[in-house]
Amino acid sequence: MHCKNIDSDAKTYQTYAKRRDYEWQIVWRNVLAFIYLHVASLYGVYLIITLKSKIWTLLFAVLFASLSAMGVTAGAHRLWAHRAYKAKWPLRLFLAVLQTMAFQNHIYEWVRDHRVHHKFTETDADPHNAKRGFFFSHIGWLMVRKHKDVFEKGATVDMSDLEKDPIVMFQKKTYLIVMPILCFLLPAWIPVKLWGENPWYSWYVAAMFRYTLSLHFTWLVNSAAHIWGNRPYDKYIGATDNKTVAICAFGEGWHNYHHVFPWDYKAAELGHYSTNISTALIDWAAKYGLAYDLKTVSGDMIRKRVSRTGDGSHPLSKGEANS
Ligand code: ST9
Ligand code: ZN
Ligand code: ZN
Known part of the structure; x- marks a missing residue:
């Protein structure tokens, strides 16, 4: 009897480990939230194209999305995740506010x-492993429990620098209160207050549509820029340089370069x-001294890498072929 219990415990564990390996454990809360976001955004698009919402609301949505995108790109990504430059506290505070407006998780979790994505790219430990297909790397990874390798191998990533940044830790502590205000309530309220927009139109256009579109633009970096495009610097990795993604994601689509030289602030x-x-x-x-120690890569280093591992699409490799 006793043996049987141990046996069934072991079986349960194996089934659990197997499930975490191969099965999607769907998080229905997130699935429902994403369905609502998309339906609400489509209604926002309808309000925009039928000119029911005011043009100022649309312009405001674009401005708000652009500012919040900078909090992700210049802030969470280049400053905090890669330490590609240093920033004085007023800039860090500004970027943390913008990043909170974007609701892509707090800086600590995002980073x-x-x-982990950079350290274990396109393996099971990569939270949005592009080898699992476009859908998974784009949005699917946010609707299922993470693969066990993400927790296990992710634990080896050093986060002590962020733990020492009081702005990052303050944002983490207050995120669940401040984020809904900055990401949803504030952008829905401003058009009502400043130019008398209908509150529901403001909600659907400036809050829902704006947020959903900027999520998709960001996710393209994880999906499209790991599938389609050139590999001028390293043809042996999945990440690609993709101009469309670069434009949509505020300069983050030069992803083949970025995976090869992640410390470059550009x-x-x-x-x-x-x-x-x-x-x-x-x-x-940097001109005003708020950003400093901007890191970049020498032309010589780039040239060597292009000729060693590039796919031949870089202008330098074409020059080589001609000479
Ligand atoms: C969103 C993020 O959209 C988008 C990121 C995109 C990144 C793109 C990068 C490209 C460059 C930049 C481009 C910018 C372009 C911008 C242009 C814009 C126009 N390592 O996660 P949990 C451990 S968010 C180590 O709950 P589950 C840890 O102990 C969208 N350990 O796992 C953790 O506990 P704690 C809105 C890790 O239960 C514990 O596991 N947000 C790691 O499997 C549990 O973690 C959402 O939709 C790790 N990497 O749940 C919510 N990860 O945190 C999404 C976890 O206490 N999140 N651990 O330390 C969730 O609901 C859940 O995370 C889940 C997984 C259901 C996805
Ligand atoms: Zn990547
Ligand atoms: Zn990166």
Whole structure:
């Protein structure tokens, strides 16, 4: 009898481990939230194209989305996840506020998932492993429990620098109160207060549509920029350089470069402002001394890497072929 219990315990554990390996354990709360977000956003699109909502509400939504995107790109990504530059506290506070407006989890969690993504790219320990397909790496990973390797291998990632940043830790502590105010209530309230928008129109356009669209633009980096595009710097990795994603994601679509040289504050070789507006913000902040120690990569290092592992799509490798 006793033996039987142990046996069945072991079986339960094996089944559990197997399930975590191969089965999607769906988190219905998130599935329902995403369904609501998408239905509400479609209604927002209807309000925009039928000109029922005011044009100012749409312009405001674009501005709000752009500011919050900078909190993710220049803040959570380049500053906190990669330490590609240093920032004085007023800039860190500003970026933390913008990042809270974006609701992509608090900085600490965002950075932990992102560091794990870089350390274990396209393995089971990668939270949005692109080998599991477009849907999983785009949105699916947020609707299921994480693979056990994410917890186990993720535990090896050092987060002590963030634990020492009082702004990051304050945001973590107050996130569940401040985030709904900054991401949903504030953008829904401003159009009502400033130009008399209908409160429901404001909710659907400036809150729901704006938020959902900026999530998709961000997720494209994890999905599209791990599937489609060139691999000018390293043809042996999944990440790609994808101009469309770069434009949508404020300069984060030069993802082949970024995976090869993650410490570059431009997250791209060139960082032209037209396809990399986040770099413009960091450069501007550096001019006023708010950002400093901007890290980049030497032309020589890039050239060597392009000729060693590039897929031949880089202008430098074409030059080589001609000479
Ligand atoms: C969102 C995030 O959308 C988007 C990130 C995109 C990143 C893109 C990067 C590309 C570059 C930047 C581009 C920017 C472009 C911007 C342009 C915009 C126009 N390591 O997670 P839990 C442990 S969020 C180590 O609950 P479950 C840890 O102990 C959208 N350990 O796991 C943790 O406990 P604690 C809105 C880890 O239960 C515990 O496990 N948010 C790691 O499997 C439990 O963790 C949502 O939709 C790790 N990596 O649940 C909510 N991870 O935290 C989404 C976990 O206490 N989240 N541990 O230390 C969830 O509901 C859940 O996380 C879950 C998994 C259901 C997905
Ligand atoms: Zn990636
Ligand atoms: Zn990164």
